[in-house]
Amino acid sequence: MKSKYNSLLFKFFIHVTALVLIFNQYYLAITDQIGGDPVQAIIHFTGIGALNLLIITLCISPLAKYAKQSWLMKSRRLLGIYTFIYALCHILNFWAFEIQFNIALFITEVFERPYITLGLLSFIVLLVLTLTSLNKIQRKMGRKWQTLHNFVYLAVILAAIHFYWSSKSELIEPIIYICITLMLLMFRHKKFKRWLAQK
Ligand code: HEM
Structure with a gap:
């Protein structure tokens, strides 16, 4: 009962935080309170x-194990x-304000700028994982679902390098993100060893 309550409370917190932060940011941009370059911001x-x-999503599993709080997994x-x-908003902003919906x-x-x-590759992985995240699809896919969802590690590696390559001068922040990504992957070293042994 307590874990169900904790899980609901945590989900409520996630909804409120994610929505308030993004709506607030758009509100600040529309009302011109976000600095000289609202599109970049x-x-x-x-x-x-x-x-x-x-990164927070990938922290959940080691945290739940370490703190013995299995409800976190939900x-x-x-x-x-x-x-x-958030990734979709990121791309739509780029598409709308930087290149004015010009598909060509x-x-x-995509071809000229490696970052x-x-x-885009990271986004495609996120899209596939989101579309297959429903319980019904998970049940239908059986064991293949876990194999597919392991691609989340690829998504985070691609996103961290995308950040690093997109930075023109300030490299400390993207390097910190690459280190965090590597640490999260290190927590899974046993899993990766198992995969290699199966091959
Ligand atoms: C087609 C897909 C994507 C496009 C076109 C795109 C485009 C961009 C652009 C134009 C920038 C700003 C570079 C600059 O400072 O001039 C940027 C930065 C960034 N992107 Fe993306 N992005 C894509 C996907 C993603 C995804 C999937 C993620 C994360 C999961 C992501 C995370 C970031 C981060 C962290 C930054 C650095 C933010 C900053 O310091 O300005 N991007 N991206």
């Missing part, structure tokens, strides 16, 4: 937001969905 906020949410899907929503220009950017290529 929004792209930054949604990009960092998506990466933070992805929040992973919700965090994953908000990761996708978008394709050129955009990685961002």
